[in-house]
Structure formats: structure tokens, C-alpha cells
Amino acid sequence: MQHTSTQDTLVGLFVAAGIAGLFFLALQVSNLSTFSEKDNYTISANFENSGGLKVRSLVSVAGVKIGQVSAISLDPKTYQSIVTMSIDAKYNNLPDDTTASIFTAGLLGEQYVNLEPGGSDTFLKNQGKIDITQPAIILEKAIGQFLFKAAEEKSE
Amino acid sequence: MIQFLQHLGENTLSGFTKLGRASYFLLQTIKGITDVLVRPRLLINQLYSVGVLSFLIICISGLFVGMVLGLQGYYTLSDFGAEETLGVMVAASLVRELGPVVSGLLFAGRAGSALTAEIGLMKATEQLSGMEMMAVDPIKRIISPRFLAGCLSMPLLAALFSAIGIIGGELVGSGLLGVDEGAYWSQMQAKLDFFDDIINGIIKSIVFGFVTSWIALFEGYDAPPTSEGVSRATTRTVVNSAFSILGLDFILTALMFGDN
Secondary structure (H helix, E strand, O other): OOOHHHHHHHHHHHHHHHHHHHHHHHHHHOOOOOOOOOOEEEEEEEEOOOOOOOOOOEEEEOOEEEEEEEEEEEOOOOOOEEEEEEEEOOOOOOEOOOEEEEEEOOOOOOEEEEEEOOOOOOEOOOOEEEOEEEOOOOHHHHHHHHHHHHHHHHHO | OHHHHHHHHHHHHHHHHHHHHHHHHHHHHHHHHHHHHHOHHHHHHHHHHHHHHHHHHHHHHHHHHHHHHHHHHHHHHHOOOOHHHHHHHHHHHHHHHHHHHHHHHHHHHHHHHHHHHHHHHHHHOOHHHHHHHOOOOHHHHHHHHHHHHHHHHHHHHHHHHHHHHHHHHHHHHHHHOOOOHHHHHHHHHHHOOHHHHHHHHHHHHHHHHHHHHHHHHHHHHHOOOOHHHHHHHHHHHHHHHHHHHHHHHHHHHHHHHOOO
């Protein structure tokens, strides 16, 4: 058996290293540090099609991340997709005529919501709603339409 | 035929009685934990032999597992031009699966076998009966501190394993192969959720620590008090722990990550 105080030190070191590892995982590896739940407000937008958008997808303005998608649900009446976004409270100056569109990062990348601020003087508030939206581009649909069009032109 | 049935029945019955003894043993051990809290010195001694002595093997294995993941992941991902997601791949596989499972297996091999051998030998040399003679409950004095130390050490070791593995993956990925360092971390942070991934990984490691310590201590306590019995019990600890860790891992993964 080793001397007691060295043993204590080593046990202390072990526990400290383990806790440091946990903190490292929490802060450096996961999204806990970049996104705190309390300083946010939520806005929503109805899309005709939200495509491959997922909960926790990025919400950006001019390429800068300002929040993330917190929920996606279906409107039972209009059959549109309701995308709820949680926006960082420091970006509380989005005009109420902001346009929301769903873009894809790269050809095979993740889909994200891009907001384009309009020119209105009134700002979106908590639980506010974006009226002007542009649905996700479904690649298969676009290719299908293109082929259909090309075939039609040929037959004429 | 009759002999076969007899053999089968005998094995089933002895399996059940062993399970019963193990459950009773676990109950007694958990009851004994209250006594450990009164004497923290016992716990610190065991944290040293269970945790600190496993520290090095966990760190080194974590580093190498992370480095291999970085290397292999890079070659697969670069075929799709998706090297930037290397961080996500390394971190998700470490935090969700490899961290708890590999450190659990190493823990069973390093600490579990030592616990079984120690307890088995104590029993074989009649130290446990000696304690009983002096009205000292060996479960409270010997077993419970070791059990608690195992349950506490495992999550810390698994977290260390994952953290060091992720750093190892980064060393290989961005140091050696040229993945952008910022992309490595930022993609990881964007994709990994604290509650879904990290907390679930920690829960897994707690479960594995609990099961491994239970098996190790029970096998030692239940071993026939001969040198052959102790050696067999040590083997059984490692084999049974590995089986339980891998089996439980599948069940826990299905429960935790099944719905998304």
C-alpha cells in the first residue's frame, strides 16, 4: 500500500481528470456552449414543403447562424409544414416582412433555413410569424420537371 | 436421454440459484454502501486501485482508438469529398458507442479481474471468515467500497476515453491528413447534442460500471476457495462482463437512439 497522502493526491488527480473529460465533452464536443435555451425567442413560418429540414437545423441570415429549428409539424388544415425556429435573443431586430427560404448547403449538404430581412420598420416579436416563404427545392422534382419539359419541346 | 434431461435440469437449477445468490449479494452490497459513506477512507483506497490504476491504459487506448478512427474515417469520407464531417464521425462513434463499450471491456480486464482475484484469494486464505469471526461484516468492509469505487470510476474513465479519443482523432485528422481544424470542431458541435449523445453515453458507462463491478465481486465472493477456483472465477469475470457489456449495449442503444 502506498503512502496515504500520495494516494489521496492521485485519487484527486484521477477524479479531476475525469470531471475535466466530462466538461470537455459537454462544452467542446456538444452544442451546449453554443446554444443556451433561455436567451431565445421563437418565430414560426409555414412552408409548402420543408424537404429534408430537421429539428436542430441551422437558421441563418446572410450566412451567419442566428438560431436553430426547434420543431417541425404539419398544419392540419392547409397541409403545410409549420417550422418553428428558436432565434438568439441578441438578433431581435428581424423586420416582420422577412422572407424565409430553405436552402441546401452544397449539393449533398444539410438543409437550412435562410432568412432575408425586408425593409419594414416593425420587428418580429416572440411567437411571431413569417408570411413570405419559399419552399425547399426537391432535387428529384426539379429534375423530373426539367426532363418533362425537354420531352415536350422535342415532340412539338 | 434421461441422463441428458437430468443434466439439463441440473444446469438450469444451478443457474437460477446462482442468479439468486448474485441478486442477494447485490442487495447486501448496496445496503453496505451507507457504511462506506461513513468511512470515506475505504472508498478512497479502492478508487485508487480501481480507478487510478486503470487510468493509464484507458488514456492510451483512447488515444489510439481515436487516431485509428480518424485515419480510417478520413479514407472513407474523402471518397465522398466529406472529410469535414470527420469530427462528427469520430465524436459520435466515441461518445455513443466506443467510449463506454471499449472502456468497459478494458475496465473488466484491468480492474474486474483484479477484484475477483483479490476477493477470491481473501476467501481462499480465510481472511473473509476471519473478519466474520471478529464480527466485522466482510460485505460492508470489503465488497461495498469496491463496488462503489467501480460504479464511480467507470463514467469518469469512459468520459476520459472519449475526450482523449476525440483529441487523438483531431491530431491525426487535422495534423496529419489536413482536415480543417475549425470544421472538425464546428461540425461536431453542430451535430452532437448534449442530452441525446453525451448524457446517454454517460448513462451507458454507469450501467456498464455497475454490471462489471457486480460480476467481478460476486465471482470472487462465490469462487470455490482453491487456486483453481479463483483462476476460473477470474476467467468467468472477464468473459461474463464482456458478454453483458456487449449485450446491454445493444439493448441500451435500441432504447436510446431507436426513435430518431
